[in-house]
Amino acid sequence: QASEPNIASDPSVSCATLSAMAPIAARLTWILVAAAWTTTSTASEPNFGAGCPAGHGHAPSTTTCVQCGTGTWSSEGSFECLRCVAGTYSTVAGAASQDTCMKCPVGTWSTQEGSPTPDSCQKCPAGTWGGAEGLGSLGACTKCSAGAWSAEEGATDDSVCSACSAGTWSGEAGSTAKTHCHACAPGTWSSTFGASALSSCKGCDAGTWSEAWGASDESTCQECRLGTFQPAVGQANITECIPCAPGNYSVLTGVGSCTACPGGTWTDEFGAVTCKICPAGTWNAGELSDSTGSRLESSCVRCSGSSCLAEGSARVTINMRGLQYYQLNTTAQAELRVTFARDIAAAAGVDSFSVVDLMGQNSTVTMDQGGSISA
Numbered sequence: 001q002a003s004e005p006n007i008a009s010d011p012s013v014s015c016a017t018l019s020a021m022a023p024i025a026a027r028l029t030w031i032l033v034a035a036a037w038t039t040t041s042t043a044s045e046p047n048f049g050a051g052c053p054a055g056h057g058h059a060p061s062t063t064t065c066v067q068c069g070t071g072t073w074s075s076e077g078s079f080e081c082l083r084c085v086a087g088t089y090s091t092v093a094g095a096a097s098q099d100t101c102m103k104c105p106v107g108t109w110s111t112q113e114g115s116p117t118p119d120s121c122q123k124c125p126a127g128t129w130g131g132a133e134g135l136g137s138l139g140a141c142t143k144c145s146a147g148a149w150s151a152e153e154g155a156t157d158d159s160v161c162s163a164c165s166a167g168t169w170s171g172e173a174g175s176t177a178k179t180h181c182h183a184c185a186p187g188t189w190s191s192t193f194g195a196s197a198l199s200s201c202k203g204c205d206a207g208t209w210s211e212a213w214g215a216s217d218e219s220t221c222q223e224c225r226l227g228t229f230q231p232a233v234g235q236a237n238i239t240e241c242i243p244c245a246p247g248n249y250s251v252l253t254g255v256g257s258c259t260a261c262p263g264g265t266w267t268d269e270f271g272a273v274t275c276k277i278c279p280a281g282t283w284n285a286g287e288l289s290d291s292t293g294s295r296l297e298s299s300c301v302r303c304s305g306s307s308c309l310a311e312g313s314a315r316v317t318i319n320m321r322g323l324q325y326y327q328l329n330t331t332a333q334a335e336l337r338v339t340f341a342r343d344i345a346a347a348a349g350v351d352s353f354s355v356v357d358l359m360g361q362n363s364t365v366t367m368d369q370g371g372s373i374s375a
Helices: 015-042 330-348
Strands: 056-058 065-067 282-284 300-302 317-319 372-374
Touching: none
Parallel strands: none
Antiparallel strands: 056 065, 282 300, 317 372
């Protein structure tokens, strides 16, 4: 290779010679520029090429376009195949649209993305139902409401949820069996179907009791017997019925309290249904001081004064429950008063003429709006 001429030290190099070397220098400059561009291009981000046809995508870490598998899809120019979303599936290979992803049927759900088969769609479990297609999670299945249950899987609407029967309740949503409905306890009852709270069970009234579990109506509440009472609601046993104490009585069943013996009477018995009348010519001393409920015959003393009734007779007061006296017409009211006078006379062993109302009229009684009978 010839050495380059030294222009500075060799005066023999002429201007003509320099002119001849100019094209060579220009070419060398172009080569150097081209080399610099090539080096810069090689150091930039790799080019994976153009997008793929519809239904295709690049295989991992390559620029090769391959067909999308089942459960995936891609549109024209995409670089990758996209998975069908949860709640859908596709059995089509090379799918060019998301429309090929079919929704799971009503009553089913799936969390799997890119599912290639409908087998990924699972039935909504017992106690739930699915009313829409394409549910993407178990939580998307709707639970039967509190007070209802269902043992069926894959249900599509709430008609599958059966209400808890009357006399039972359930506070839990999504119950799977009738046994999840709790029976109302003894002493209570409920006529409500599909009850969702214990508060739906109503207590038997005061004066009554019930041993029945899951009672569906008030008829299961039995009344305490004559001579007894029960002041509390929701009692579960006949032993809760308390005998009337001495000085008190009860002529009705199912009462919440006993009635004190009226003036002129007394009783020393527990569970009395009647009070004993003071002997003729005597009167209960307590009545003279506006007190009732005498327990001893010795409380009956010789009567004197304006408070005494003729021949030491006793005043009788009877409280009737549920008597709609003022709903009767005048004639029916009069007949009822005469009938009660006859009943009182028969109980006392006297003729009905001896029964006098508070106005002094014979063979009848006085009745007030609350159902109280006095004679």
